[in-house]
Amino acid sequence: MDPVLGRLSRDSNKGNPMNKPVIGFIGVGLMGHGMAKNIVENGYPLMVMAHRNRQPVEDLLHRGATEVHSAREMAEACDIIHLCVSGSPQVEQLVRAPDGIIAAGKKGLIVVDCSTSDPVSTLQLAEELRGAGMDLADAPLGRTPKEAEAGTLDAMVGASPETFARIKPVIDCWAGLVVHMGEVGLGHKMKLINNFVALGYAVLYSEALAVARKSGLSAEQVDSVLRPGRLSNGFYETFMKWTLERDENAHRFAITNAHKDMRYLSNLANSIGAVTPVQATLRNAFAAMEAAGRGEDYVPMMADFIAEANGLDDSKA
Known part of the structure; x- marks a missing residue:
């Protein structure tokens, strides 16, 4: 030494x-x-x-x-x-x-x-x-x-x-x-499963908000039903702070890290022979956002990305 x-x-x-x-x-x-x-x-x-x-x-x-x-x-x-x-x-x-x-x-x-x-x-x-x-x-x-x-x-x-x-x-x-x-190894496996569920929520919430807005509902109206109901959770609450309040510090997890985690999960799935069609779809959602130069954005900002893909100006009506 x-x-x-x-x-x-x-x-x-x-x-x-x-x-x-x-x-x-x-x-x-x-x-x-x-x-x-x-x-x-x-x-x-x-x-x-x-x-x-x-x-x-x-x-x-x-x-x-x-x-x-x-x-x-x-x-x-x-x-x-x-x-x-x-x-x-x-x-x-x-x-x-x-x-x-x-x-x-x-x-x-x-x-x-x-x-x-x-x-x-x-x-x-x-x-x-x-x-x-x-x-x-x-x-x-x-x-x-x-x-x-x-x-x-x-x-x-x-x-x-x-x-x-x-x-x-x-x-x-x-x-x-x-x-x-x-x-050893089971901690990282569990973390990827945890992030799979969380990031699945992110894609689901983002698409739901876009469909709602295109059909005439506001983000506030969606939130008024989901937040007090059975579909709310801690992830939802921090995710929605960007859409409703433009609070970028509520959920500071970058798109590039989310995409990396889903690539790791794909590697794990391949190593054990698991079939994961849903995971492949949401991984591609993060890949698309990173490819568009938005990798440093935080995960809740995916709502903006999907809104823009639907011809909307941002994630909030």
Whole structure:
């Protein structure tokens, strides 16, 4: 281990009579910042890696975190590393690169992948990490950046019972609901199923609003019936905030990420021989919006995209 990092790791544990494990966090973006904040504020020594947006990094350093400059440096100094990045290519790079996690050779290290990743890739990485004396847990997230800041996310965890027992106290810092799905890989599989249902709602709501408007009903009229009835849910409420209130922060999940998740689900379906005609249709809806240059729009803005395809000016009458 680099002598400076060794000192930093020891210094991180000063004033920590319970000798809590040193936690690393890579990916302190919309979701990761709140998660990391709750870890360090619960008394865990925290190390973070440089991010393209310095503001969340600087905030965490102000709260007591230490900054490192590569995944290998972090792995040498930490006991548990959280990854909260865009997807499997980024996770694979962090694990396999010459300056990545495996290169550290840190026996007993646990990598917790909180990204929405491809389960096929997750299982391959788990095998590689085990071969290096490390372990992988998948703990993808449910809910939004608001809950990340509050420490009340949902976590769907795939891990051995022993690994789950080690990481759960840390996950409890940022999650209000922690469900151990079973062996590694099952967390990412459940996350894709969860997003399949959610993104199916998004396409369904968007098309329903377009049909309603073309037939003479307003978005407000549709909402007056759906919101108080059995068809309402938490996803509906945040989705409709864009259409009704133009609140772009209510549901901050980009179209490009939605399309990526549905590609991962297609890969999973192919790997197990599942027939998924509905999933293929809604995946194409996100593909069309991204191809039209709208990939950075948030998911509720699909209502605008489908409205425009129907000759309407936007999603609200």
